[in-house]
Amino acid sequence: MAEDEEVVFTTSTGPVRVITAASLFDGHDAAINVMRRLIQSSGAEVIHLGHDQSAKAVVDCAIQEDAHAVALTSYQGGHVEYFTYIRELLDEAGCEHVRIFGGGGGTITPPEIRTLHQSGISKIYSPDDGRTMGLMGMIHHLMGLAGEVDLVGEDRMKSLDGPITPDDMAKVGLLLTLSESADEKAFKAAVEACRSSDRDVxxxxxxxxxxxxxxxxxxxxxxxxxxxxxxxxxxxxxxxxxxxxxxxxxxxxxxxxxxxxxxxxxxxxxxxxxxxxxxxxxxxxxxxxxxxxxxxxxxxxxxxxxxxxxxxxxxxxxxxxxxxxxxxxxxxxxxxxxxxxxxxxxxxxxxxxxxxxxxxxxxxxxxxxxxxxxxxxxxxxxxxxxxxxxxxxxxxxxxxxxxxxxGFEASEPVDAMGERKGVIPPERIHYLSEIAVHVRDYHAANSEVAEQLRLCQH
Ligand code: B12
Ligand SMILES: Nc1nc2c(ncn2[C@@H]2O[C@H](COP(=O)(O)OP(=O)(O)OP(=O)(O)O)[C@@H](O)[C@H]2O)c(=O)[nH]1
Ligand SMILES: [Mg+2]
The missing domain is CATH 3.40.50.300 (P-loop containing nucleotide triphosphate hydrolases)
Incomplete structure (x- = not known):
């Protein structure tokens, strides 16, 4: 396949859905920004979380969004723990099907990549992969594997077997997937099987x-x-x-x-x-x-x-x-x-x-x-x-x-409408110069005491 050939991937439930983010305490977001654009241009619905994202934030998002995959970068270290913890949290939530992809350039070493693959991470892309597969090659590889996930597979559909509540996040996520992709009869049947409320909200x-x-x-x-x-x-x-x-x-x-x-x-x-x-x-x-x-x-x-x-x-x-x-x-x-x-x-x-x-x-x-x-x-x-x-x-x-x-409760407003507060309150606007004056006064007083001590000692 030519490097610049446009290939669009879809699944039985519609476009592939991918969560993208950079890891916790990590501001290196350039790589994931490049990758998410390419993932999107290959036909995916990309839910981008930005940088500095905790494992819980990524996992909650993947569950609520009923994603096929998460694609993450990690450059600041701690990647083995980060990726494996995300795998654990997804598995605990019954989302073993969600695939995890990642990259972190040379900061993720080949032995670590092997460990991560053994721990259920679908693919960590190394700089060598970049050289051999090319940028679009990596993206097509990711999209191909993510597109294999069947969001409406037998096991998942069987889980919709009784009333559910907003706390059953994965099942709500699946119902919402059906709302976008199932025919009317199948959708209605699933909603009725899971109904826990008749309230008009x-x-x-x-x-x-x-x-x-x-x-x-x-x-x-x-x-x-x-x-x-x-x-x-x-x-x-x-x-x-x-x-x-x-x-x-x-x-x-x-x-x-x-x-x-x-x-x-x-x-x-x-x-x-x-x-x-x-x-x-x-x-x-x-x-x-x-x-x-x-x-x-x-x-x-x-x-x-x-x-x-x-x-x-x-x-x-x-x-x-x-x-x-x-x-x-x-x-x-x-x-x-x-x-x-x-x-x-x-x-x-x-x-x-x-x-x-x-x-x-x-x-x-x-x-x-x-x-x-x-x-x-x-x-x-x-x-x-x-x-x-x-x-x-x-x-x-x-x-x-x-x-x-x-019919919800609301506290009384404290400030007037349209009041501009600024990051620093007006009475503290000169706080840096106040600190500088204090420090200068302190040094002046110190010098004076030091001078008096010097005179006493001689
Ligand atoms: C660009 C960069 C920056 C930029 C970041 C800009 C941005 N907004 O992202 C700036 C200058 C701001 C920066 C700052 C810092 N950086 Co910096 N940075 C880099 C640099 C040079 C490149 C990283 C990059 O984006 N590469 C581009 C990607 C596309 O290529 P790649 O990494 O080779 O990835 C390949 C594959 O892994 C794959 N891939 C990667 N991710 C993904 C994801 C998916 C989904 C897929 C499919 C593929 C894939 O694609 C590539 C194909 O070849 C690296 C060094 C290096 N040469 O790698 C250091 C590096 C990551 N930075 C480092 C450090 C220490 C810092 C700072 C802490 C420095 C400091 N003391 O302030 C800060 C921290 C910033 C923060 N807030 O987190 C260290 C990290 C060391 C470590 N982990 O042990 C590195 C390794 C440099 C070094 N050798 O010391 N940095
Ligand atoms: N200066 C200023 N910026 C704001 C304010 N509210 C939102 N923004 C910024 O405006 C930008 C767009 O805000 P969003 O909340 O994403 O706007 P939106 O209407 O949801 O955008 P779309 O969903 O893309 O149509 C962001 O950078 C916000 O931080 C505000 O009151 N003042
Ligand atoms: Mg908006």
Whole structure:
């Protein structure tokens, strides 16, 4: 096979799903970034976690995402322990089928590679492999082995034999795989066999322009949910676009989710898989799974949308529209469909230049669209937020509104909406010069004492 020949791999359940990450305490992410792009261009749905990822984070992700394989790099040492611990955790969770691939250049020695292969790691790629197989040769080898994994094999399907709960992460993962790939009859049968709840659980939809901060806001809401409603089980279903040319996708929402270490939260990344819209064709089925196994609340995130899109309203009970100040001229606001229908409009990245003007214009447009001319600014369904700011007052207000929609508890906000706190509080802004002054005073006092002692001794 020629080095640059494009080969696309698929399985009976759709594209190969691969988790990629660099190991714990390791910032060497250049190699995995190259590999994940090539894996994606070979037709895989890649869920990228980034660098510095613990074994537990990788394993939880592989289980929830029902992945065929994980592909990791490790350059900082400790690779034998890291890879074998991931194997152990996956096996303990009943996920012996998930294949593990890795690389770490010359830092993983040939005897260590042999040990790792004997411990159930499918393949560690060495620099020699790079030379003999070539870059695409390694990727095709990985994709071929990952594609052999049958996610809906007999043993796994047999495990769907009774009611399951959100804590049965692997079985929920398998049901979600069926939601994307099984025919209607098989899907319904599996859901009914596993049903543990008949409750009608609220579904909140997050939509908005690409990169506006949907996932960051979701992550911030998750932190508040855990703080104010410990023990509640929440399911996140996040859609990113499938690339038409290869059928692969970068499912990148998970990289923003720092809150996921809490096992009350469950996240599944979905590719749009040719739905032709910002939600996946089977998102309604995935929601059905989340309801049937007893989650208390379901969030859906769409891929980035344009002015006329509102597909989220077809699956969500309440929808939130996230935008930034960069919407163009004020007249552009008149074209945005979601300003008519969103339960809350969120102007995120509020610390950026032009946001105050944008907030005024959005409020004006929402007033016009909904005939809300007599309503005070604070009563309008418009929130300004800074999702990247710790304990942001705007996100707190958004959480209050969402909590009221779904009957959850929400703490009172501490800070005002739109307050910019900065990393260093204003009263501490000169802290480095204060330290320098203290050190200088200390040295001056020391010199004076030393001088007096010198005079006394002579
Ligand atoms: C680039 C690099 C950096 C860059 C990283 C940039 C980035 N964002 O990734 C910078 C300069 C930032 C850096 C910093 C450091 N680095 Co550095 N770095 C390297 C270097 C030169 C190359 C690593 C690399 O990315 N190679 C590119 C890959 C594609 O090629 P490869 O490694 O040969 O891998 C082959 C196969 O294994 C395979 N492969 C690899 N991974 C995968 C994955 C999959 C899925 C597949 C299919 C294949 C595959 O592909 C290649 C085919 O030939 C290595 C030395 C070296 N020459 O290898 C040191 C090296 C890894 N770094 C090292 C060190 C010590 C550091 C620092 C701690 C230095 C310091 N004191 O600050 C920091 C730590 C950074 C951190 N936060 O973790 C040491 C590690 C020593 C050890 N483990 O015992 C090394 C080995 C250098 C050395 N000899 O001392 N580093
Ligand atoms: N300055 C600033 N950056 C933010 C804020 N919120 C999010 N970001 C950054 O904006 C970038 C995109 O954020 P995401 O949360 O991934 O946005 P998204 O809308 O989910 O993106 P897609 O899912 O790709 O459409 C990231 O680099 C975030 O760190 C904010 O309030 N201010
Ligand atoms: Mg996102």
């Amino acid at each position: 609220p579904v909140i939809g997050f939509t908005g322009t690409g990169g506006a901060g949907k996932s960051s806001l979701l992550d911030e809401l998750m932190l508040r949910i855990q703080r104010d409603n410990p023990g509640k089980k929440v399911c996140l279903l996040c859609v990113d676009p499938t690339r038409k040319r290869t059928g692969g996708a970068l499912l990148g929402d998970r990289i923003r989710m720092n809150s996921l270490s809490n096992n009350d939260l469950y996240m599944r990344s979905l590719a749009s898989r040719g739905s032709g819209s910002e939600i996946s064709a089977n998102l309604d089925r995935a929601i059905e799974v989340a309801k049937a196994v007893g989650f208390d609340l379901i969030f859906c995130e769409t891929s980035g949308i344009g002015q006329g899109s509102d597909a989220i309203t077809t699956v969500a009970d309440h929808s939130l529209y996230v935008m930034t100040a960069e919407f163009g001229a004020h007249t552009q606001l008149e074209k945005i469909e979601m300003l008519d229908v969103a339960d809350v409009v969120i102007l995120n990245k509020y610390e950026k230049r032009g946001s105050e003007d944008a907030l005024r214009a959005i409020r004006k447009q929402v007033r016009r669209n909904r005939n809300m001319f007599d309503v005070a600014d604070e009563e309008l369904p418009v929130v300004a937020s800074i999702a990247s700011q710790f304990a942001d007052g705007g996100v707190d207000r958004l959480w209050q509104k969402v909590a009221a929609m779904v």
